[in-house]
Amino acid sequence: MVSERNRGRKTRKKEKIMAGKTAAVILASLLLATGCQSRYQPIETSAAQPDGPLSPSGITAEDKQPGGAVPMSSTSGPLSPLSPAGAGAAAGTGTGTSAGEGASAVTGTESSAETEPETSAAPEFAAADETVYITGDEVNVRSSCSTSSDVVATLNRGASVKRTGYGGEWSRVIYQEKECYIASRYLSTEAPETLAAAQPAAEGEVRLDPNWKYAEFSKINSGAAMLYKAEGASRKGITICVNAGHGTKSGPSVKTLCHPDGSQKVTGGSTAAGATTATAVSSGMTFADGTEEPKVTLALALKLKAKLLAAGYDVLMIRESDDVQLDNIARTVIANNAADCHIALHWDSTTNNKGAFYMSVPGNSTYRNMEPVKSHWQQHNALGESLIGGLKNAGVKIFSNGAMEMDLTQTSYSTVPSVDIELGDKVSDHSDGTLETLADGLLAGVNAYFGQ
Ligand SMILES: [Zn+2]
Numbered sequence: 001m002v003s004e005r006n007r008g009r010k011t012r013k014k015e016k017i018m019a020g021k022t023a024a025v026i027l028a029s030l031l032l033a034t035g036c037q038s039r040y041q042p043i044e045t046s047a048a049q050p051d052g053p054l055s056p057s058g059i060t061a062e063d064k065q066p067g068g069a070v071p072m073s074s075t076s077g078p079l080s081p082l083s084p085a086g087a088g089a090a091a092g093t094g095t096g097t098s099a100g101e102g103a104s105a106v107t108g109t110e111s112s113a114e115t116e117p118e119t120s121a122a123p124e125f126a127a128a129d130e131t132v133y134i135t136g137d138e139v140n141v142r143s144s145c146s147t148s149s150d151v152v153a154t155l156n157r158g159a160s161v162k163r164t165g166y167g168g169e170w171s172r173v174i175y176q177e178k179e180c181y182i183a184s185r186y187l188s189t190e191a192p193e194t195l196a197a198a199q200p201a202a203e204g205e206v207r208l209d210p211n212w213k214y215a216e217f218s219k220i221n222s223g224a225a226m227l228y229k230a231e232g233a234s235r236k237g238i239t240i241c242v243n244a245g246h247g248t249k250s251g252p253s254v255k256t257l258c259h260p261d262g263s264q265k266v267t268g269g270s271t272a273a274g275a276t277t278a279t280a281v282s283s284g285m286t287f288a289d290g291t292e293e294p295k296v297t298l299a300l301a302l303k304l305k306a307k308l309l310a311a312g313y314d315v316l317m318i319r320e321s322d323d324v325q326l327d328n329i330a331r332t333v334i335a336n337n338a339a340d341c342h343i344a345l346h347w348d349s350t351t352n353n354k355g356a357f358y359m360s361v362p363g364n365s366t367y368r369n370m371e372p373v374k375s376h377w378q379q380h381n382a383l384g385e386s387l388i389g390g391l392k393n394a395g396v397k398i399f400s401n402g403a404m405e406m407d408l409t410q411t412s413y414s415t416v417p418s419v420d421i422e423l424g425d426k427v428s429d430h431s432d433g434t435l436e437t438l439a440d441g442l443l444a445g446v447n448a449y450f451g452q
């Protein structure tokens with residue numbers, strides 16, 4: 001079953017990756033071009049609703065989606081060439097906790113909506129030219145003004161868009177340089193008071209919102225990540241979470257659940273297979289030359305931040321000093337809600353300079369059937385493959401095939417493409433020049449992943 005939300009993501013992926021070359025993209029373009037003329041449904045019958053109960057205005061509850069698992073711009077990256085990435089994303093995302101209504105209907109009746117005849121009364125749009133703010137959480141941005149049209153993105157409270165037309169129930173907006181539509185009742189010309197706390201629409205601190213999905217599993221979360229926005233015409237509207245591994249005082253003495261469902265870890269690693277809890281944030285290793293791993297992950301993170309911003313990416317920095325009070329779950333949940341992907345930087349604790357690799361999602365059926373892994377593992381692996389490809393092209397030594405299966409806390413809670421990448425080990429060079437090369441390779445991998 002493919003959900004509303006997932007359908008929107010896939011459309012965007014195709015648009016990004018295949019640059020208008022496929023029939024799907026042509027279809028999506030036609031939908032955009034025709035806008036509301038052919039798709040508008042002033043009143044939809046309940047039978048036509050995949051989304052939940054009708055509101056008095058004819059816009060369903062789904063336009064303020066339940067749950068907390070969808071990122072602010074819902075970019076999921078390209079499809080993995082190996083698997084139908086994202087195809088499973090429906091299963092776990094319809095049962096969130098925050099908005100409730102309509103949640104149970106999200107995945108059940110889509111096909112009826114697809115075949116339902118649509119009326120074609122186009123709304124009159126009064127021209128507008130103003131900034132409007134999202135007033136709800138997980139509000140759909142659609143390709144046309146119908147609740148059966150594709151979801152281009154979902155936005156959270158406080159996100160801003162430019163409104164170019166006002167047609168009553170629907171507003172025409174510009175989202176990432178495209179004409180899209182949002183239900184007017186979730187828009188306001190006034191910024192919500194909770195903007196700073198609830199939504200990283202602007203640069204600045206991003207803290208763990210206790211209402212976010214899985215937030216309750218975090219035990220260290222008094223710190224803040226920092227969001228930086230790219231400037232200029234090259235802005236991509238894609239946010240990369242850069243997570244300098246380790247660096248949380250007291251992290252090693254606190255335990256958190258390995259998996260949100262409390263099940264046992266399926267691989268070994270710094271925490272043994274079979275464990276149900278793991279160190280909230282480990283202290284990291286020490287290089288053979290005496291340098292602490294957290295210093296090096298931070299140095300690389302800062303270089304990567306600069307390169308990403310220069311390339312037009314927004315960057316969510318988990319840590320920019322020796323200590324941030326965010327455990328691995330808090331880091332992951334913040335990335336889930338404020339970024340389009342999550343890259344955690346590490347070096348391994350071996351001593352043979354074996355090369356770089358990413359921690360891939362274990363091919364364990366129990367693990368891959370556990371949410372949110374079930375819905376996202378293909379994305380994680382696809383991002384990892386892209387990063388390794390970028391590093392390899394930059395001349396970085398790669399370990400084996402570039403992947404090692406590992407059941408990580410990060411992976412177990414991630415709802416955006418998410419990778420722990422190991423850039424080398426205890427005896428690998430970590431000079432400034434090497435870190436530059438690694439940052440270049442990672443940027444190339446990010447570009448490849450997002451089709452940039
Ligand atoms: Zn590490």
